[in-house]
Amino acid sequence: ETQGVSDSEIVIGAVTDLSGIFAAAGVPATKGANLYFDEINAEGGVHGRTIRYVVEDNGYQMPRAMQGYNKLLNRDKVFAMLMSLGTPMNVAGFKLLDPKGIPNVAPLSAARQMLQEPMDNKFTTTSSYYDQARIGVKYLSDQYGAQKVCTMYLPTDFGAEILEGTKAGAEEAGIAFVAETTHKPDETDFVGSLSKLREEGCDIVTIALGVRQAITVVGTAKKMGLEDMNFLGTFASFLTVVATVPGGVTDGFYAASSFQDLWARADEPAPKAFIEEYRAAYGEDPVGASMLGYSSAEMMVKALEAAGPDLTHEGFIAAMESLDYPEPLIGNHIRYGDGDHQGADTIFVNVVEDGKWKKIHEE
Amino acid sequence: MSLLTLENVTLRFGGLTAVDALSFAVEPGEVFAIVGPNGAGKSTVFNLISRFYDPVSGAIHLESEDLLAHKASDVANLGIARTFQNIELFEHATVLQNLLVGRHRHRRSTMLSELLFLPSVRRAEIENREKVEEIIDFLDLQPYRDKMIAGLPYGVRKVVEVARALATDPRLLLLDEPASGLSVEETSDMRWWIEDIRRQMGITVLMVEHDMGLVSGVSDRVLAMADGAKLALGTPSEVQSHPAVIEAYLGRAS
Amino acid sequence: MSAPILSVRNVESYYGPIMAIRGVSIDVAQGRIVTILGANGAGKTTLMKTISGVMDPEKGAITFEGDEIQGREPHKIVERGIVHVPEGREVFPLLTVEENLSLGAYTRHDKVQIERDRELVFSYFPILAERRMAEAGTLSGGQQQMLAIGRGLMAGPRLMLLDEPSLGLSPRLVQEIFDILARLNREQNMTIVLVEQNAAAALDLADDGYVMEVGRIVMSGSAQDIAASDDIQNFYLGVQEDGARENRRWKRRKTWR
Amino acid sequence: MDNLQLVISGLANGCVYGLIALGFVLIYKATEAVNFAQGDMMMLGAFVTIGLTNADHMGLPFWVAVPISLGLMAGFGVLLDRLLIRRMFGESQTSVVILTIALGFVIRFVAGLIWGHEPQTLQNPLAGRDIRFGGLVLGLEDVAVIVVTVLLTLSLYLFFARTKLGLAMQAASQNQLAAYYMGIPVKRVQGLIWGLAGMVACVAGILFAAKGAVDPNSGLLGIKAFAAAVIGGFGSLPGALAGGLIVGLIEPFASRYIAAGYSQIAPYALVLIVLIVRPHGLFSQIRLKKV
Amino acid sequence: MRIVFKTSYLQDIRPWKHGYQLSLYLILLALALAAPLLLDDFYLGELTNVLIWAIAGMGLMVLTGHTGQASLGHAAFLALGCYANIILLEQGLPFLLAFPLAGLITGILGVIIAIPALRMHGIYLAIATLALSVLMDDIIVLSEPLTGGVAGKFAPPVSVLGIEIDRWGTPRAFYWLVFAVTVIVTLGYINLLRSPLGRSFIAVRDSEVSAQAMGVHIARTKAMSFFLSCAITGLAGALMGLFAGAFNNETFSVVISILLLMMIVIGGLGSIHGAFLGAVVIGFLPQFLSISKEWVGALIGGNTVAIPGLETGVFGLILIVFVLFEPMGIYGRWLKIRTWFELFPFYRRDMFKRQKSYLKTERLR
Ligand SMILES: Nc1ncnc2c1ncn2[C@@H]1O[C@H](COP(=O)(O)OP(=O)(O)OP(=O)(O)O)[C@@H](O)[C@H]1O
Ligand SMILES: Nc1ncnc2c1ncn2[C@@H]1O[C@H](COP(=O)(O)OP(=O)(O)OP(=O)(O)O)[C@@H](O)[C@H]1O
Ligand SMILES: [Mg+2]
């Protein structure tokens, strides 16, 4: 008797942000996942079991997250977690998932801690912020012969990881890391930090800020005439809205990520079908996070299918480790293995051109 | 030695001299009244004694103790209690609690012993309570004991203020217009209370009052002030017949 | 006696569960001065507040010049010409004396007349003119009381409710206040309802009087009649042998209790 | 030159804080209530304007959309007063604060529901136009922010100081009962001020969304603006602007000259320091009670 | 109507008014003791959570409800308590020593922080504490060697008198631990309120001028209030840390400070009951909404109810209704309901109709 599995139902849980500062990611991701699960359920579910996806809102606060975990584990008795958002919340969740062996799949956080020991029940779809920053920096330095790297970051685990990745990338590329600036989530003016970075002569600046802030930084730099400064974001800034800011404000902004932009590929079959389906279901346009949600749900279902009708945690983990398939929707290849719990390993470097993201490099 | 002495005390608010080189002394055991037109600086004198204001110059002594060397919150500890002209009670507390706050200067317990409510604290509480009950009996406040201040009529509040001041066990009691807002009947009660406070409790009283009936009824000496300075000082009848006092303060009928 | 300009019928008002006035009825005739006497907590203030609309009566009717006004928003009642000078001053502490006075004339628009009234108030209370730029909160108690009265006059009311106007004023000013009230009544035909602890002066000034006890009217009549009553003499006018200290705890029962 | 640039951008940014702070102070000055949802009202104003004017929404011309959204937000303020605030008449400040905090939750939720959670930028005729003198760059939006803020502060200041209604509002905040005794329609006056505050919030929102981007959580900026208002001495309109400017100016200089890790602390540390030195703000509104 | 004949002063000193009330509290106590036997892990966890919030609420209530000092920064003290406790535990101190020490340390730090704040009032104090709460995040990051910075810390399992206590491993033991702390803090609070110090808090809240004239030292009294408040909040923070198991600089955010203040206002400022009632609302309402989503889902037959974030929106709405309905807090409403029953059948329908009330400026001190 495995927790969360009955003859007719599998319960999957998530503790995500539907109302706080990261609702922009949490909400569409949840919608995307629901879309896929609804589809599967309409077709009769997995091995005759429908999927119930229970999503708890944490508002990006720890106490709420703990309540969410309490509910999911002790009341709903979930079989697995899918797309929980927030690094500290996920990490706190591990304390109780690990002893029960409950899998934590595809968290909406690209922190390296998502695969902390014991790793066997943890699976991420995406590469870490660390790797994204590292590879992005390496690429830009190769491309432009840049010499000096800097970072603007929020002093949080997210910022700290990108800072480290940037430093590692600089070291690998053999160039210097020269300056850093720290910020608060409610900061809206970056002239001061940019003039500092200008004085330090930065030619690559990695950004670990909120989405709104990233847009403002790039816009301000344009205004200040810092044409030689290349800005590099990660997964967290790789959003369609960043590309479509009116007036071409963000043109030339780079972002490293482990998936490809949805709207840049709106004509390709998989994204196209998804966009239509999503529109039909919700009456609004999907965004990157919706796509990730959909794709993660699909991955979950694939694993559940592979695990067979006798569903146990061991079986599920083995099934996850056996997954190996191209994922045309996110434009990456998902491959897990024994000891490899990161699904999509390829990292893309993209740049904004004419209001769209354009892939310029993959590694 | 006089109980309270003010020597050449001056206080200014901006350009306004509210108290102007004022000197007077209150003897132990007497009832000393201050009268004077509105804005003469009477309440300001009280506020100076309470150390709410620092005088520009001059000295204030309680016996030999230099009051100006003390902070406002120490004044009660020296044995001076007061009431306020405009009533300053703890609105969201009961009459009983208000009076018990009056006992605060007798607090001997520490925070820890109170958190544990040790027997010593309990004893002290009962003692406080007995003292407060005496005052409640004395001022006929029994019906209001557990009432919130916020719902009491003006006149009762005035009496509660006197009670709270008495609860501190003062040597010197400052009363700022104790009878204002009281009916004739209540004013005569107040008169007897003041007498008893002086006689039975041995407390010296310094009061500001506009009701000349009360003033001449209870006070031994009267100081008349105008524009912050001394106009006249003497027995009630002397002061009341002083022409300048009549002119500035009493008006025709007196 | 002419038809009443204000009449209060069986009014009951509560503070939460506490019934503060219990079925009070009074009549105030145009151009008269009516005084309401009563001990502490009798409900005089409550009655005034109920008339001026800052408290809602639970029962009963209040008519002013033929219209029912009970339970209306207070500013509507001011617009009709009733002004309440409250107990306890209630000035605007952070505004200057002058600003306080001009707010008194908030409902009026005749600039010239307002200016004239301001000068009149200053002539009644010269100290206010002297301190016109001072913040009202820094005035002495008595000065604030003058300001409250002056502010009430600025509204140019037809009916003025005065709640203990002599509170905290010097004896000389008390006389002046009563003179002023008499003059306003005589010259401007202003109707006045007066609550006073200084019963002698109030009865002397007033035409009619009411006596309240624990929320009820217990006596009414012309001011002279009331002043002549034994109980009033004893309890409100202090005409009583109170010299004998031994007797003081012995209180005569009021006949209406 | 560098520093001049910092000053100018700090001023422009400080003006946005000042504008939101102005909304706080406006309501406080007239009702002594603290509207914690002011930041969220700004966000709402920004979204309403975006909804009216952006091409992917209704696509009205900018100059048509602005007055409409000003009107809508004024109406929203009045509605809030009617539905909620008026029922709290005479209740303690704290309950009103809690009410508006909860209101903020609701506004954020509704905005997220209507406009989504992703940041959006206001399409406006000023966007992307710069003024340059020598090495100095000045966005036209920044100029607009500064001009509008200064004008608004000045006119509101004059309104409170010079007009009868302004005086009545101050009176109503100091003593509601006495204001009624004077015949001031206190509740109507409060409704008016909430409408005005809605409008000021909308102006702030428009300028904010023109300078950068808004999302439903942009309202949290209100906290910083609130701090700015308090620095100024809550209740003083010029104080609000001054507080906003101080916070706005400290930010670029801090990030320019203070080491990373510490620079982001500057605005809040400044708030603490100002309050330690002047416990009731620069233009203190707190008086010692005369007894 | 219950008429209590008072025959001794002790009757006013003891914490309950009459035997009936005492028996009610005893029943409540018994129920709370038996909770682990009656409830499943989920509800027990929620109850534990509510109790922790109630402790934090009492902490803030001392300061805001009884001393009148509004704080919008108490999450900072939760953080202090939490970190102090864990760091002491990591130093090898036994829990029974580390835990009270954590409270003490938080209290002392609270006083040190409060010293410059003693001259502030009302919103000025609220904003200063809010700034403090924002800064605490950075302070935790900057003192990384001590706090682990952004990576955060993990709470080790603790043992009390040989019993292993862990939020998830042994939820019952953990509940009893929290319950014991709740009882101790509550008793201390009750004692405080019936002794001179508690009265001086109330005096400072209602009138600083006359408190001073009664010999109450304002600054010292406020400082003591800060000490007690922060110490209690520190204890709650320590428990919260153990409850969460892992935490970092983002855990005790400003939002939590704001929620704490909301909690005590909605519960009812100025009463211990208010802290508990508020904790039930703020602590359990979101969870309740989340559960009721299932019922709604079952009703309309969907898998999930579509609107994300709806719970927070509804949560906000309900709080608004609470405040509108009863600005004096739930405890105020409870008192009215109780009076209604006690007076039955002599109540009037409009007895609790609010009489018009009017505010005066708080700009005068
Ligand atoms: N804090 C203050 N700021 C400015 N002026 C003040 C202050 N306190 C008192 N004054 C002024 O000082 C003068 C004396 O005031 P005070 O209150 O002492 O008068 P008083 O004699 O008590 O009068 P009353 O009999 O009316 O109470 C008044 O003119 C008053 O306006
Ligand atoms: N806010 C309140 N809450 C509850 N009860 C109140 C409130 N205000 C007054 N009362 C009660 O109502 C009754 C009448 O009070 P009111 O103030 O009208 O008396 P009054 O005749 O004006 O007395 P005074 O001469 O002292 O001014 C009193 O018994 C009082 O206890
Ligand atoms: Mg005086």
Ligand SMILES: [Mg+2]
């Ligand atoms: Mg009265």
